[in-house]
Structure formats: structure tokens, C-alpha cells
Amino acid sequence: MDLLKPSPANSSPLTPLGLLERAATVYGDCTSIIYNKTTYTWSQTNRRCLQLASSLKSMGIQRGDVVSVLSPNLPAMYELHFAVPMSGAILNAINTRLDARTFSVILHHSESKLIFCFWWKKINPKRGFCRSLVLEAISLFPSEVKPPVLILIMDDDVHPIATVGDFNLDLTYERLVSIGDPDFKWVRPNSEWDPMVLNCTSGTTSAPKGAVNLCPVYLWTLSMFHSNGWSFPWGMAAVGGINICLRKFDAASVHSLIHQHNVTHMCGAPIVLIMLANNPSKEPLPNPVKILTSGASPPSPVLFQIESLGFMVSHGYGLTETNGCVLSCAWKHEWNKFPATERAKLKARQGTRTIGTTKVDVLDPESGASVECDGSSVGEIVLRGASIFLGYFKDPVSTARSLKEDGWFYTGDLGVMHPDGYIEIKDRSKDVIISGGENISSVEVETVLYSHQAINEAAVVARPDEFWGETPCAFVSLKLGIVRPSENDIIEFCRSRLPHYMVPKTIVFQESLPKTSTGKIKKFELKNEAKKLGFRY
């Protein structure tokens, strides 16, 4: 057997980019993208991406160059998820909600050769975030660094204006598409370790660092710059479904688009579920919509509310470092017989590995051995699989800390392994509260708070404590039009549902909790606030 060796015919690196070419063959006349009045077919999308990739090549973009994109969920944003890597370059889709300084750092750090930037043709002072952001970000570049070329993605529903700042308006996105060669031979990866995307983690805890149903109708409630839309741009090409673009999430338009286009699938963090469930214009769905949620455990009451509207929720788990979901709470038929609260509890677990993931385990932080499968022994979740990232860009120390020599990727998430082999996250390791030597999972306390009828949002962090070292401090926002509970009411509520040591000793009411651009609550800010409260005596 040793005489048989890999050869080019049997060793072609897998890449999702080829899915587009196939979609053009199989689903050529089917709709690929809908945005307002713009509609494309898969043939057109394939052709436009090839043209764009060819233009990038003509502009001197080479294999391994970084091309950044700053855009909401427009058709162009979808196309760039194929066109940039098809030119051989690396796609860096940046969160549009970051500030100019962060954006400048990302552009500079990634050595971006080119930026595609969404640009309102009519300058709208309120909504002109990209304009001022880009101008300011580039002005912050060190003087010796050559700024990248800027290409504008124009909005399609307003008229052009003559000039914008000092930039050459000739170099628009549509112009690049139109001058490109539709017969361009796209650049295939040399190996499966050729980088295709560069992503910035969403930064809940620190400064950013580089890191099949037939014809589904997919609504883009999830931002494509959020871990490349959990890899759904490429997945949609595999099944030839319809992408409904959405520039900005709001619950009312989501409900209306679901009806208008017979949406079958969407994705979103639990905050999206909360917003859909609490939207006053909500009504039961005409057809079930499958929604994949990830990014945090969906609180059971939220799951219950959203499913009663007709959403079918799947719960998965992934990180920017894993390129989409690597765990999913694969549903078992026999669970349908349980009462709703029990079902929600089962579904709030992150689950087991997806078929593309090789291995997952929960390791005891002391011994490094697998924890007991008892649903209570907490350890760090570790992963192994072909979709795990190559490492942190220009950060060998962080890379070595997470991709260890023992062959595991250390997620930094703490969880338990249930007897049935399903994993449940208990906390980010940084978010654990250690009180009198006991580890307290902030997530567990938050789940209890979310079941309080007056509480809209909840986050629990450590507050320094003279006696216990730390005690749980809860930040909460309340629902509107409801009788405000007192601090004591909430503490009593928790006391009847949690071990004494886990009950928050401090309750801070806020109008709304600070959130990152991807909807995660900024725990590091709250931790600082809790510290400022000073020691509790």
C-alpha cells in the first residue's frame, strides 16, 4: 500500500469557492440574492464574482494579500465573500459598528492592500458612519504607511453626488465588476491551509485580535462580517438557496420580510430571538422558520416564547476561531414528549460535535484529563477539526496558548459534559466568579434572572468582597410597562432558586446593558463598573 501516493487528481484541496460555479450550473436560473428591488440569479452571481475577482487581479492583488470590506448585508457584501478569495486574496470583513481608531488599527495591522467600503451616495449625517469612519481611520495611519486603495460600494436607492472627500469616485464597486473578465480562471488554494479569511473576534472581553433543504430562503439577520456570517455565504451556494439581504436588523422588517419572501431559514444570537419575541408587531408565522442561534445560551423563557410564534430553534456553538458551528444541540425525537420547560432546558445546551468536527472534550483545568460525564464537573471545552483556525495573526503567544502541543484548541469556555455526551457551557473562563472558594457560573445565575418576569436583560459579574473574595453582582434592565421590583425582590427571587452562595449580593438597575456590535453584553465594562462599586463589606 505504501507505493500508492497522493497525486494531483486525488489531492485537490477542498474549498467552498467551487460551490458557486456548481450553483451556476445546477441552479443557474434560480434566484440567488434579493435586496429591495434588486434580484440576481446564481448564473449572474457567479459571473459577477468572476468579473470582480479578475478586476482585483488586474489591479495587482496577489495571492495572500488582505482585502478588507466594511459593509452592511448588501448583495456586494455577499459577492465579496466569493470574489476576494477567488482572486487569491484574503477577505477581512470588518464590523461596521467599530470606532475609527479600532478600524484604523485593524486596517494597518492586517496590512490591507484594498478596502471596499459602503458609501451613501447622498450624505446622510446620521447614517454616514462609513464615510466619516473611513476618512478618520485613514487619517490615523502612521505617516510612513501607504494607505490602502479605497473602493466604494454605492447604495442603490439614492442619486450619486459629485465628490466625496478627496477620493476618486470613478473607482466604484460596480465599475470594477463591469470591467472584469467573466472567463477569469479563479485562483484555487494551494493547500487546505491557505488562508481564505481573516477575522477579528468580537471582543467581549478584550481589544480585537485577528483571528440542506432544497431551495431554502435565507434571511440575512446575521451580519456577514460576524465570523463571515457563520460560513453561511458559502453554504447557501452549496444548496442554491435564495439570500434575502437586510441592511440592518429590526424586528418589524424581519417579520414583514418573512411573510413577503416565505423565508425558511435564518440565524442570530439569542438577542435576536429576544427582539423578535418582544416586538409588538409579532404574529404567528404562516410557515415554520428554522432559526439557528449561537453565541450564548438562549435563556429558556426566550426559547419558549419564540417557539410559540412558530420559529423552530436549533442551538449551536462556534467561535470566530472555528469558522461556524462546531457543536450543535442535535435534537432527538424522544425529547418531544417532555414538557416545554424541560425541552427548553435540553435545547439550551450547546450539544455535540457537528459531522465536520473531529473531536470535542471538556478537560479538567488542573489535571488536563477529561471531566466526568456527570453534567456538573466543570472544565474547559477543547476542540479538534479541520475547520479550526490557523492561529492569531501576528500573535504567536496567543496562538500557542490556544493551539496547544497536545493537539487541542482551547476555547476558553467552561462547560460540563452531560451523561448523554452533550456539552453545556457554564461560562467563559474569564467570567467565573470565585466566592469563598466556590466557583460560580455567571451564566447559571443569569438564567435564573431571565426567568423573572420583569427582567429584560441580565449580566452577572464578580464584585470584590472583603470577606468572600468575590460575590456575584447582577446588572439588569427591566421590561417596559411593568411594576419595578426592588433590589431585595430580585435577591429573594434568586434565593428561592439558587444555592445561597450563588445569589447576587448586589443588584444594579440600568436602562439597558452595554453591548458589543454583535449583540453580546460587554461583561468587561460591567466588571469595571462592579470594581468601581468598591469592596462589599
Next chain:
Amino acid sequence: MDLLKPSPANSSPLTPLGLLERAATVYGDCTSIIYNKTTYTWSQTNRRCLQLASSLKSMGIQRGDVVSVLSPNLPAMYELHFAVPMSGAILNAINTRLDARTFSVILHHSESKLIFCFWWKKINPKRGFCRSLVLEAISLFPSEVKPPVLILIMDDDVHPIATVGDFNLDLTYERLVSIGDPDFKWVRPNSEWDPMVLNCTSGTTSAPKGAVNLCPVYLWTLSMFHSNGWSFPWGMAAVGGINICLRKFDAASVHSLIHQHNVTHMCGAPIVLIMLANNPSKEPLPNPVKILTSGASPPSPVLFQIESLGFMVSHGYGLTETNGCVLSCAWKHEWNKFPATERAKLKARQGTRTIGTTKVDVLDPESGASVECDGSSVGEIVLRGASIFLGYFKDPVSTARSLKEDGWFYTGDLGVMHPDGYIEIKDRSKDVIISGGENISSVEVETVLYSHQAINEAAVVARPDEFWGETPCAFVSLKLGIVRPSENDIIEFCRSRLPHYMVPKTIVFQESLPKTSTGKIKKFELKNEAKKLGFRY
């Protein structure tokens, strides 16, 4: 980006074996296999495979050793598709319909260390093929070669007997399972080029050479020794479906099992479709059954008949060298509006690459360039992708001839590329008839013959011709209970439907055509018969 390197966490080789472990987690209590009165769950199947793999390891089987299996579609045959590679060994599932000499050559050539062999406990002289086969095959081994260890897979519905030949009956399959360690750490591949299976091509033309629907109910009409059941043993573990085992195909039991178990999926060569369509006990299906056919173009009239019974036929294309389907005639919604004959014509095409295949093309044999996408320029079908085989075992010449330096695997099949990017096979390159300088596709002539109401089977080969070099010679078998057409009737029938040069000049009536163990018509035998007819003047 160059500083980022592959590491164990992100470079774990993909293997279908891990699907079983996951099926045990997600679908643990669901049925995995049904055979007569035997039923297993996915937990049990996982456990049994681990035990068996562990026993193999204990017996001294090492990474890279070949383990052969000679069994019909029993539960054990399914388990061995996991257990053998999980022990690190290479599975060689051998066609039970071969003769003792061929079997001896295969066992010897593959250097099999071990054979699992199906064994009737009650010796049934008519059905005892495996028994006499193995005894004879081993007796044919060169005297200096140590014969492999023999392990018996006992039939479950008869009583044991005391001795069989000279073999030790203690070493049964069930005994190996029972003594194994269910906590065995199965042997993972070191790379994606580690061989997992060794297959013999079905030999239509020469001597053998080594070469998601939720909970589907899959009926094993296809033999698992036929290209490892087109890789469906592993695919079924990915979706956690039910395997209905079937020792031997016959149309009546297939119809009855479909009703009994609510079968949703099955596979088979076109001959299977023909047998199902012509079975007198046929009746419309209670629910649609998806059937994947491959191995030859399904004749349009057969497609029409079988679909009217309620089967939903998908047509794919693969070879032993490609490990399952690499092309599929992915169906387009808009084709539903065409009349049935047109739909059957579209479906008889092999189609376009599956999502796991990198590239396919049709190359002109003279120039090596892609043929025109005109549906009529014939060339050789070439493929590239991660599922393409490593090469022919101990046959570097054949390997180099099919895995060429240009990075393509040359299939030896001749086809055309249609304007819509779908491929249609016209012939095996060896089966083309060259008449007066014109290339005649035997498949095209056969399609016309199959549309004749009296013809049951048809095969067209070259007959030497004094004047034309070669002319088409048709071998046909007729349906029962129908008025027998004359040779001239059939020639006239073809003349009204084909160009003159393509019309068969000779018609040979046979009771049934000779077929290989996998149901393909043995064209090489018919070619010899046609040669014996002598020159046509």
C-alpha cells in the same frame, strides 16, 4: 500570514469513521440495523464495532494490514465497514459471486491477513457458495504462502453444526465481538491518504484489478461489496438512519420490505429498476421512495415505468475508483414542466459534479483540450477531487495511465458536455464501434432498442465487417408473453429512429444476456460471441 502553520488541532484528517461515535451520541436509542428479527440501535452498533476493532487489534492486525470480507448484506457486513478500518486495517469487501480462482487471486494479491466469511451453519449444498468457495480458494494458494486466518460469520436463523472442513469453529464473528473492549480507542488515520478500503473493480471489460433527510430508512438492495455500497454505510451513520439488510435481491421481497418498514431510500443499478418495474407483484408505493441509480444510463422507458409506481429516481455516476457518486443529475425545478419522455431523457444524463468533487471535464482524445459544450462532441470524462482513489494496488502502469501528470483522473468513459454543463456518457471507450470511420456509441443504439416494446435487455457490440471494418451487432432478450419480433422487425424499428450507419446489421436473440455479479451486462463476452459470428459480408 506565512507564520501561521498547520497544527494538530486544525489538521485532523477527515474520516467517515467518526460518524459512528457521533451517531451513538445523537441517535443512540434509534434503530441502526434491521435484519429479519434482529435489530440494533446506534449505541449497540458503535459498541459492537469498537469491540470488534479491539479484537482485531488483539489478534495482531496492524495499521495497513488487509482484512477481506466475503458476505452478503448482513448486519455483520455493515459493522465490518467500520470495525475493520477502526482497527487501522484496510477493508477489502469481495464480491461473493466470483469464482474460487478469482477469489484466491484476490486474497493472495491483497496479502490479506484475515478473512471474514459468511458461513451457513446448516450446510446447504445449493446455497453453500461461500463454504466451497473459501475451501477451494485457499487450496489454490501457492504452497509457500501462509493462508490467512478465517473467521466465520454465522447465519442467524439455523442451528450450529459441529465442524466445517478443517476450520476451528470457535473463532466466530460473534465471539470476536463479545470478547472485545467497548472502550477501545479506535485507530485514526495519520493522513487523508491513509488507505481505508481496497476494492476490486467489477470487471465488465477485463480481469479484476485492485482498485440528508432526517431518519431515512435505507433498504440495502445494493451489495455492500459493490464499491463499499457506494459509501452509504458511512453516510447512514452521518444521518442516523435505519439500515434494512437484505441478503439477496429479489423484486418481491423488496416490494414487501418497502411496505413493512416504510423504506424511504435505496440504491441500485438500472437492472434493479428494470426488475422492480417488471415484477408481477408490483403495486404503487404507499409513500415515495427515493432511489439512486448509477453504473449505466437508465433507459428512458424504464425510468418512465418505475416513476409511475412512485419511485423518485436520482441518477448519479461513479466508479470504483471514485468511492461513490462524483456526478449527479441534480434536478432542476423547471424541468418538471416538460413531458415525461423529455424528463426521462434529461434524467438519463450523468449530470454535474457533486459538492464534494473539485472538477470534471470532457477532454478531446486528440488535442487534450475541453470539448465544445454542444452535447455532441465526444471526449473522455476526467475528474479531480478528494474522493478519487490513490491508485491501482501493485499496478503502477495502470495507475500512471489513469492518474496522469496533468492532474486528471481519466475514467475511460466517453461522453459529451451539454450546453447546460451537464455531462452525458456515450460509451466506455473500449465499447465504441467504429464503422466506416464513424464512431458509433453502443449506448445510443441500446437506448433505441430499449424503447421497443418487446425487448427486455439489449447490448450492442462491434462485429467485424469486410466492408465497414465494424458494424453494430445487437444482442437482445425478449419480454415474456409478447409476440416475438423478427430480426428484420427490429432493424426496421431502429432504421426509423437512428442514422443509417448506427442501425444494427445483426440481431442475436438470447434468453437472457450474460451479466456480471453487479448486474452489468458482460460486453466483453458478447464481443467475443460477435467475433465468432465471423466477418459480415
